[in-house]
Amino acid sequence: MVFKMVSQKLDTNTVLNNKEIVIPKIITPKLEIKDVGKIFKTKSGETVALEKTSFTVKDGEFVTILGPSGCGKSTILRIVAGLEESNSGKVLLDGQEINGPGPDRGMVFQSYTLFPWLNVKDNITFGLKLKGVNQKERDDLARHYLQLIGLEGFEKHYPIQLSGGMKQRVAIARALANDPKILLMDEPFGALDAQTRTIMQEVLLKAWEDSKKTILFITHDVDESIFLADSVYVMTARPGRLKKKIPITLDRPREYSMKSTVEFGNYKEELLSLIREESLKSIK
Amino acid sequence: MGKWFTPKKEISKGIYTSVGFITFILVLGIWSLLSYSGLVNPLFLPTPTTVLATATELFVSGDIFSDIGISFSRVFTGFLIAALIGIPLGILMGSLRIMEGAFEPIIGFIRYMPASAFIPLLILWIGLGESEKMAVIFLGTFFQLTLMVMDVTKNVQNDLIDVSYTLGAKNAQIFTKVILPASLPGIVDTLRITFGWAWTYLVVAEIVGASSGLGHMIMQASRFLQPDKIIVGILIIGLLGLITDIIFKSIYRASFSWMRKDGF
Numbered sequence: 350m351v352f353k354m355v356s357q358k359l360d361t362n363t364v365l366n367n368k369e370i371v372i373p374k375i376i377t378p379k380l381e382i383k384d385v386g387k388i389f390k391t392k393s394g395e396t397v398a399l400e401k402t403s404f405t406v407k408d409g410e411f412v413t414i415l416g417p418s419g420c421g422k423s424t425i426l427r428i429v430a431g432l433e434e435s436n437s438g439k440v441l442l443d444g445q446e447i448n449g450p451g452p453d454r455g456m457v458f459q460s461y462t463l464f465p466w467l468n469v470k471d472n473i474t475f476g477l478k479l480k481g482v483n484q485k486e487r488d489d490l491a492r493h494y495l496q497l498i499g500l501e502g503f504e505k506h507y508p509i510q511l512s513g514g515m516k517q518r519v520a521i522a523r524a525l526a527n528d529p530k531i532l533l534m535d536e537p538f539g540a541l542d543a544q545t546r547t548i549m550q551e552v553l554l555k556a557w558e559d560s561k562k563t564i565l566f567i568t569h570d571v572d573e574s575i576f577l578a579d580s581v582y583v584m585t586a587r588p589g590r591l592k593k594k595i596p597i598t599l600d601r602p603r604e605y606s607m608k609s610t611v612e613f614g615n616y617k618e619e620l621l622s623l624i625r626e627e628s629l630k631s632i633k
Numbered sequence: 634m635g636k637w638f639t640p641k642k643e644i645s646k647g648i649y650t651s652v653g654f655i656t657f658i659l660v661l662g663i664w665s666l667l668s669y670s671g672l673v674n675p676l677f678l679p680t681p682t683t684v685l686a687t688a689t690e691l692f693v694s695g696d697i698f699s700d701i702g703i704s705f706s707r708v709f710t711g712f713l714i715a716a717l718i719g720i721p722l723g724i725l726m727g728s729l730r731i732m733e734g735a736f737e738p739i740i741g742f743i744r745y746m747p748a749s750a751f752i753p754l755l756i757l758w759i760g761l762g763e764s765e766k767m768a769v770i771f772l773g774t775f776f777q778l779t780l781m782v783m784d785v786t787k788n789v790q791n792d793l794i795d796v797s798y799t800l801g802a803k804n805a806q807i808f809t810k811v812i813l814p815a816s817l818p819g820i821v822d823t824l825r826i827t828f829g830w831a832w833t834y835l836v837v838a839e840i841v842g843a844s845s846g847l848g849h850m851i852m853q854a855s856r857f858l859q860p861d862k863i864i865v866g867i868l869i870i871g872l873l874g875l876i877t878d879i880i881f882k883s884i885y886r887a888s889f890s891w892m893r894k895d896g897f
């Protein structure tokens with residue numbers, strides 16, 4: 350705290366001394382979660398699902414939240430999305446307090462949520478149509494995102510004709526096409542088999558690099574949390590709270606072969622021991 | 634042979650259709666045996682040939698068509714009114730808890746009251762005309778239909794609604810762009826089933842104070858001891874029900890190709 354005050358003072362001094370730089374650069378985080386907590390009321394009383402939690406996500410950052418099942422990690426995401434209300438604290442997106450769900454926060458769910466009565470293209474452009482984007486622009490965007498997720502030629506297919514991995518790719522495209530400020534992902538690959546999952550992680554990284562979106566991604570898969578992230582937040586067992594933040598400094602762009610490097614192995618070891626403690630607590 | 638009696642095992646389509654045919658022939662066989670042999674008095678059970686002859690006569694003379702027409706219009710109008718009110722109400726009850734809270738208890742109560750028991754009241758209230766017949770059909774189908782539509786709407790996946798909000802949908806759009814298309818196949822199926830029930834209420838509606846219609850024809854035939862005419866009437870109602878069922882099924886197939894893997 351003392352150090353912080355001193356450094357601020359120094360900053361002010363530099364500004365004052367150097368007349369060319371008049372405005373100090375204030376970096377507001379893309380997403381700011383302040384003291385957000387959640388209590389569920391049950392017959393036997395109140396259960397704390399999420400203790401007061403605070404963290405920030407920078408613009409363009411890929412953050413994963415890793416936690417044992419039932420730790421309230423999905424609750425955080427649903428509160429940010431505005432689909433659930435918190436009992437305390439607030440969520441700021443670009444400095445604005447969020448209030449209910451909105452198209453500025455796109456979401457991809459673990460369950461398959463494509464509209465089964467719409468074909469792939471109409472699914473991708475669903476949000477654009479609600480916004481009143483014209484046909485030509487919708488077509489162009491649909492084409493771009495179909496190519497990005499590697500599903501050209503599938504625009505006329507209905508969800509029932511797609512595999513699980515393909516459905517989730519379309520769900521990602523649909524969320525991105527709507528141009529949200531942040532993309533929220535709730536274990537989107539949780540229902541997929543291990544091989545498909547690896548491919549999906551690469552597809553997602555490619556889409557992220559193309560769109561430069563800020564992503565908040567929930568998972569219980571340690572490999573996945575490292576492979577995707579700039580920072581991993583580890584959560585405790587219920588009542589959930591953030592236990593540790595681990596920055597991942599692996600080079601980008603990343604390929605699946607990275608998962609067998611020593612560096613990756615070190616991250617994995619650290620995260621596994623952190624998460625193991627919590628998983629043991631949660632099954633007690 | 635062995636697999637025919639293994640639980641849930643698939644059998645060839647040919648055998649599946651053949652056994653259906655055999656059952657029909659078996660019923661016809663038993664009927665023939667009982668009637669032609671004279672085991673049962675023809676006053677109670679006429680022979681298939683007598684029934685066929687009566688049917689031909691009714692169709693050739695054309696008397697039957699006006700009965701079919703009037704009965705169909707009663708069933709159709711009564712059912713249409715039930716559907717026009719029941720579908721929107723059911724959708725609202727299935728998606729808004731306040732609507733469910735308000736209407737579910739009373740509808741759940743009334744639906745156990747037999748529609749036929751209301752006939753005396755209906756005659757008192759609206760007389761013996763066409764509207765009374767339609768009202769019976771309405772009462773017989775409306776409550777069940779509404780509750781079934783409510784259930785269909787309730788089964789719309791919550792995640793589908795949540796994802797729509799994150800794509801920018803407002804409450805009104807959730808109804809028109811998500812809940813309605815998602816529950817439409819279930820609604821068409823509900824209509825198919827309840828329309829079948831509407832036919833079963835027809836005879837009840839036409840027992841009292843009717844001077845036309847298939848139900849009236851059956852009642853008249855009973856009075857004049859014409860079992861062959863009764864059977865013809867029953868068979869016609871059955872066939873009409875079957876035809877409407879097939880029509881609903883083809884509407885379903887044509888409208889919801891997205892529910893099938895082959896997409897056709």
